[in-house]
Amino acid sequence: MDKEIIYYVMNGDIDLPVDVLTNKIMVEDEFVEGRECGQLYNEVYQARWRLEERLDAKGKRDVERIIDYMNSILKIFSMKMYDYGLETKKASYEIMEL
Numbered sequence: 001m002d003k004e005i006i007y008y009v010m011n012g013d014i015d016l017p018v019d020v021l022t023n024k025i026m027v028e029d030e031f032v033e034g035r036e037c038g039q040l041y042n043e044v045y046q047a048r049w050r051l052e053e054r055l056d057a058k059g060k061r062d063v064e065r066i067i068d069y070m071n072s073i074l075k076i077f078s079m080k081m082y083d084y085g086l087e088t089k090k091a092s093y094e095i096m097e098l
Contacts, residue, residue, distance in 0.1 A: 003082040007075060 008014040012029040030037040048067065052060045 003079055006082065007078050010078075 005014065006027050009027045010030045012031045015029075029035075031041055032038055044067070048063055052063055055063065
């Protein structure tokens with residue numbers, strides 16, 4: 001499914017010839033060094049470790065859960081945005097045909 005391939009490429013989870021996988025559109029890893037998501041992720045990662053230094057084992061598990069849940073929310077949000085983009089594109093073609 002294209003939307004999941006795009007999601008995984010953007011997260012850096014797939015390192016394959018992207019244009020072959022995604023119908024010739026260019027999709028970039030947004031977490032490579034120098035990209036805004038990569039910089040923000042690095043800040044989150046560093047804050048996580050600073051926080052975990054002050055917590056007991058249960059607190060550390062809670063921090064890990066928070067990050068895991070936020071990643072799950074991000075994936076759901078991304079998949080919905082993709083779907084909304086497709087619907088918007090379809091609707092614009094329908095309007096042009098009228």
